[in-house]
Amino acid sequence: MDQTAARAAAATSGRELAQRITKELHKRVVGQEEMIERLLIGLLTGGHVLLEGVPGLAKTLTVRSLAETIDVSFQRIQFTPDLLPADVVGTMIYNQRTGEFTPKRGPIFAHLVLADEINRAPPKVQSALLEAMQEQQVTIGGETFPLPEPFLVLATQNPIEQEGTYPLPEAQVDRFMLKLRVSYPDRASEKEIMRRMAGQELASLVVVARPQEILAARQEIAGLYMDEKISDYIVDLVQATRDPAAYGLAEIGPLIDYGASPRATIYLAVCARAHAYLRGRGYVLPEDVKAIGPDVLRHRVIVSYEAQAEEATADDLVERIFEAIEVP
Numbered sequence: 001m002d003q004t005a006a007r008a009a010a011a012t013s014g015r016e017l018a019q020r021i022t023k024e025l026h027k028r029v030v031g032q033e034e035m036i037e038r039l040l041i042g043l044l045t046g047g048h049v050l051l052e053g054v055p056g057l058a059k060t061l062t063v064r065s066l067a068e069t070i071d072v073s074f075q076r077i078q079f080t081p082d083l084l085p086a087d088v089v090g091t092m093i094y095n096q097r098t099g100e101f102t103p104k105r106g107p108i109f110a111h112l113v114l115a116d117e118i119n120r121a122p123p124k125v126q127s128a129l130l131e132a133m134q135e136q137q138v139t140i141g142g143e144t145f146p147l148p149e150p151f152l153v154l155a156t157q158n159p160i161e162q163e164g165t166y167p168l169p170e171a172q173v174d175r176f177m178l179k180l181r182v183s184y185p186d187r188a189s190e191k192e193i194m195r196r197m198a199g200q201e202l203a204s205l206v207v208v209a210r211p212q213e214i215l216a217a218r219q220e221i222a223g224l225y226m227d228e229k230i231s232d233y234i235v236d237l238v239q240a241t242r243d244p245a246a247y248g249l250a251e252i253g254p255l256i257d258y259g260a261s262p263r264a265t266i267y268l269a270v271c272a273r274a275h276a277y278l279r280g281r282g283y284v285l286p287e288d289v290k291a292i293g294p295d296v297l298r299h300r301v302i303v304s305y306e307a308q309a310e311e312a313t314a315d316d317l318v319e320r321i322f323e324a325i326e327v328p
Helices: 003-025 033-045 059-069 085-089 123-135 187-196 211-222 228-242 250-255 262-278 286-297 305-309 314-324
Strands: 049-052 074-078 090-095 100-105 112-116 137-140 143-146 152-157 178-181 256-258
Touching: 003 033, 003 059, 003 211, 003 262, 033 049, 033 059, 033 152, 033 178, 033 211, 033 262, 033 286, 059 074, 059 112, 059 152, 085 090, 085 123, 085 137, 090 137, 100 143, 123 137, 123 152, 178 286, 211 262, 228 262, 228 286, 228 314, 250 256, 250 305, 250 314, 262 286, 286 314
Parallel strands: 049 152, 049 178, 074 112, 112 152
Antiparallel strands: 090 100, 137 143
């Protein structure tokens, strides 16, 4: 089997894997197809995901259900102002009988970790979590412990209630591969939610994938073909957030304080490959970059005070950049 055929076969198996997981999740979760797909992209690439949406949109339910469908451990951490770093990563416990300290591992030692309302915890706790996300390991009492594989942090934050919160610094938000805006369900979906939740218990789920399949999929995604023109397109999109004038976008230059970091270039390429993989293709198209681009870039483009005065959001600016950059 030549390389092209091997990529096509891998992508077909990837589409089947995604369909199995999605079908199982829809036993509990109504609608939210985009959120589910983005969570799968995060899972299949090892990239952490930040979910922003008002309460009651099935964010926690979806993440917990995802862990059940792939037979991995799951921990939910409710972030509060009085939370301590040790409550997340663990601490050393003194054993009186032996006179020794032994590590007590915190909830971070799980395959899927849901950091609920991450912006309610103080910066020290946020830093402890984000260090684990970046290094894939935790240090307790001078001893380093690796985190399990696959390891994924899915964090939520409420966009409307800011009292008693500690907004994540831009440098820390940059650790998240994707930032999703979870929207309200449409009328038909909301009626179905009401029907399902009328005093009924949650549907039971079965395991439809194993961690080994997830790790194998990561290798297959990394091997998907990306043409040089697509690579140039990705680089141009990220460069345009830093120097809009060079791409004929001088009018939005004053609206951007800081453009996207090099992580954006890496993650755009990774996510575009995963997006193609979930569609059963062994190669990346510009449509893959355009579909996933806003979720990769929206939290990496820092708008200026002038933009805020004009009520121009990062999403607006990213959209204008995608419209201006020529598609290969």
